[in-house]
Amino acid sequence: MSENKFYLRMEGISKAFPGVQALKDVNFYVARGEIHALVGENGAGKTTLMKILTGALSMDSGSVSLKGSHVEINTPTDAQQLGISMIHQELSLIPNLTVGQNIYLGREPRWKISAFIDWNRLYTDSQELLSQLDVDVDARAEVGSLSIAQQQMVEVAKAISLNADLIAMDEPTSSLTDRETEVLFDTMRSFKKRGISIIFISHRLEEVFEISDWVTVLRDGSLIGSEPIKDLDEERVVQMMVGRELGEMYPKGDVQRRGVILEVNNLHDGRELSGVSLELYSGEILGVAGLAGAGRTALAETIFGVRPAITGDIELDGSPVKINSPGEAIRLGMGLVPEDRKQQGLFLNRAIRENIVISALGKLSRFSFINFSKADKLAREFAVKLDIRTPSLRQLVRNLSGGNQQKVVIARWLTLNPRVLILDEPTRGIDVGTKVEIHALMNQLAEGGVGVLMVSSDLPEVLGVSDRILVMREGKVVSEFSREHATQDNIMHAATGGKVNSDK
Template sequence: MNDIHKSFFSVSVLKGVTFDLVPGEIHALMGENGAGKSTLMKILTGIHEMDKGEITYKGKKSQFKGPKEAEKAGVSVIHQELNIIPELTVAQNFFLGKEKTYGKWGVLKDKEMNKEAKDWLMELGIQMDPQQSVAECSVGQQQMIEIARAVSSNSEVIIMDEPTAALTSKEIDVLFNVMEGLRKRNVAIVYISHRMDEIFKMCDRITVLRDGNSIGTKIIKETNFQEVVKMMVGRELGDQFPARENEPGKVRMTVEGITTKTGVKNASFNLKEGEILGIAGLMGAGRTELMRAIFGADKRTKGNIVLNNKTLASQNPQKAIEAGIAFVTEDRKEEGLILNQTVRENLATVQLRRLSKWGILNQKKEQQSAQELIEQLLIKTSSMEQQSKSLSGGNQQKIVIGKWLAIEPKVLILDEPTRGVDVGAKKEIYQIMNQLTKRGVSIIMVSSELPEILGMSDRVLVMHEGSVKASINRDEATQEKIMTAATGGK
């Protein structure tokens, strides 16, 4: 791809970007949210048309008219937003758009599709029933269906956009083995990820975009974390995690023997004032389910929650909010934001009562509150009237955090707070967390990234099969100790 330009509504998104890919390499494409990575790949696969530039594929000038034509030519995409239909089976999703049918009547050859899908999944080391409804599959399993589908298409180029964001460590190992196999078959992979450890482990080269410009391409073995970050953000970022200077105070909340129908079993812990309590564990360990029970979104069948010496008897989110508990959910697009609403409207969602009188919203107060939060959290937006869906992932995440800060919570639950967020925005979120704890806010942080758990937590709770398996102080916590407890060891 040479000198690629693209604008939307007179806003220049790509400004002469150059990117090349050779057979059998895994090439990382990195940059902050909004740098132009996804737009570049959408131009390659024909979703967007470039304004200027040239694409050469296998020695010929090419410009695909759409993803189907690109896939036919051997270019497949595994999107971050999964193209899965939950109501269909695993096999039916596997053959989506290329179903096997009997003659002109379009009757599906289910038996043949089930066998072929199972063969492909087994070849990739994925244990899954092809007749199972995808609605019953985890997000990680759905991701593996997408990967198997792309591999089965005999693709020569596979674009992977944040492929490990929802995978367990075991599933990530399976994916990396699949990628090694593809590399040996001379398949070229474009790997888009914010996870530096994966980039340095799996990739051969890295190209960095910043503000729609090509900053440079490096051979992975000849660069390092600091250099890549500087290319991405245009400055030295310093340490990845800001220093934790705040000393936690007295116990603010006690969770006693919580049990739920969603898989939490007799979970107990306490949370101190100004503390960041990290919650680690493998996918399916019950971390999110425990947070939902604390917030009242899932009912607990046993156990108590005591906050500031008061027992929280009611089990619903409204009562939890009134008690001072805020919950930044794992999936910001499904549960955290109203995407078609503006930045201003989203920032007001939790505090509508305090911004209203007799049920009438005070627009002046709403605008003032939104402006203060935009400035406090450094949200990059053209105006508070910009639709939230058009912002980068990092800025969307700041809006979700901001709407909760507006009610000045005593306890802030953060479930995967930096998932899909670039390295610059990650550090800004960490700094916000530090500022909040200095003001006495207690934070529970669920994260699948062990460096994040180790870098930001004052104390780490490890969950295994619905129970709290271990509590480890910051100065004693290591990746080995956490993984031992997460897998059921002592």
């Protein structure tokens, strides 16, 4: 095999952060026109490797070559000039600029004679890019007004507009719907035909197997293997990732449901919800499925007081309650793990420990002194339960890997011992091993009598975890299925408005 077969060669890459060896002597080779999946558990080093490739981080040792020649990539501009672009795991768009401004930031098209920005061209070109991607977003809209999925697609449009030969996509699909993912995959396939290489990071192995030609697995910063997809199956990849056999993906105990703990009647938020009613029982996991825009997040947020309800009643344990803010919801014994954990959940410049216990602090302080040893114990307990990978709980959350940051938010809500726990996309961006842990924790909570309401776009998860499933469409609950009768087909059917046989 000739050395130049590879478009990209990264060799002997090492990188240490205080207390963590994030990459240990990693070799990574990508061929031209190949879709190359990079997989591994949360904290395995995937993002670090891509940041080194794209000049966002420097390496301690190692070398990089492109098309057979050694290259020095010290800044993101170096990478761009070499035809390498990256779609970041944490969205890096500027919320108060428009979509078009974000796409062409720093390289705005200009009038030939004057140096003024050609706004018309900027917006026409961006709109064209978006429509190529089948994204229904106005290029003149402010990015801050878009959903996370839409923002993700804007990132994709931006990467494409850079005309790169190599695109690193760090979990581009984690907040996309199936339909949006398919559109992205079509785009990736057409890139491939044009000889563009793509590095694809995802925790969804079905996707990895659908789209990739080659898979490289990292574990704890080391290269575990790199093989063509045709020589692998999911089980083997999981084994390489976690280094052990994994238990049942959806452990499900025999939980007895008790009385109704939360009742919602005819809830409207004046925008996305048009009359939602539901009952959540103590001891059950109620799954809420539906397409993006069906109102699932609106439902979670309206119940929890994040958005005001226009009309509708909520009863908790049989008593009517008014929930006008998340603070009130928390006082009533409710918790919400939000979908957009990065924006709504974390204090990035605070320690992991503080982030975990911050909501529980009220319970841990007496005479307004914080009981630090209790706080420490609590933080440690949940860090272990959720397998948060870090050298120290004093580490800033900013320095955690994406998936580990998510675990911190989940841990925080669990410390509150809520009676009703709402989880919006609880395992998005979470690795397979921890997914199992989170599902097990949800079961434990239900066994302990908590009512768990889980919104998820991951159908196998909805089917595997829920005792009962509601399907939402256009701001309403349109179907209900028992665990026994729910299938991927009848849920999708209900979600898209086809005819289905539901239990009701």
